[in-house]
Amino acid sequence: PPDVEQLGRSSWTLLHSITAQYPESPSPQLQSETKTFMHTFSKLYPCWHCATDFQTWMKKDGNAPRVSSREEFGRWMCEAHNAVNVKIGKKEFDCTKWEERWRTGWKD
Numbered sequence: 635p636p637d638v639e640q641l642g643r644s645s646w647t648l649l650h651s652i653t654a655q656y657p658e659s660p661s662p663q664l665q666s667e668t669k670t671f672m673h674t675f676s677k678l679y680p681c682w683h684c685a686t687d688f689q690t691w692m693k694k695d696g697n698a699p700r701v702s703s704r705e706e707f708g709r710w711m712c713e714a715h716n717a718v719n720v721k722i723g724k725k726e727f728d729c730t731k732w733e734e735r736w737r738t739g740w741k742d
């Protein structure tokens with residue numbers, strides 16, 4: 635199985651990059667497809683205990699994917715990532731800075 639840390643870094647890069655290029659005004663169809671994508675992603679993520687906990691988190695009140703705009707989706711992904719950060723004892727990321735990190739760009 636893949637290395638959980640390496641897989642995580644690559645996966646968050648993909649997920650945040652998707653939100654960074656998401657439309658400001660997505661069509662209803664794309665919004666629906668995006669929710670399905672996140673739902674399916676949470677089932678296929680190839681770290682099974684990670685996947686199970688992520689599915690449980692998404693089912694909690696207020697944690698369903700918010701996909702009505704780039705800003706909403708980017709914030710939601712940041713919150714999802716922070717939930718994992720907290721769970722594994724990493725520092726929470728300041729979600730006012732998600733766009734600077736993933737769209738307009740800085741290096742880390």
Ligand code: FAD
Pocket residue numbers: 638639640641642643644645646650679683684685687688711712713714715716718719722724726727732735742
């Ligand atoms: P990462 O957490 O991979 O982050 C990469 C970069 O993203 C950081 O350097 C930072 O610049 C930026 N960043 C950090 N937080 C945020 C944020 N909230 N919003 C936007 N940008 C941010 N690992 C486990 O050990 N157990 C688990 O249960 C687990 N579940 C996971 C579930 C999912 C869905 C995913 C995608 C990953 C999961 N991981 C899990 C992996 C874990 O989240 C990390 O990817 C891994 O530990 C490597 O951490 P890292 O310190 O390199 O940075």
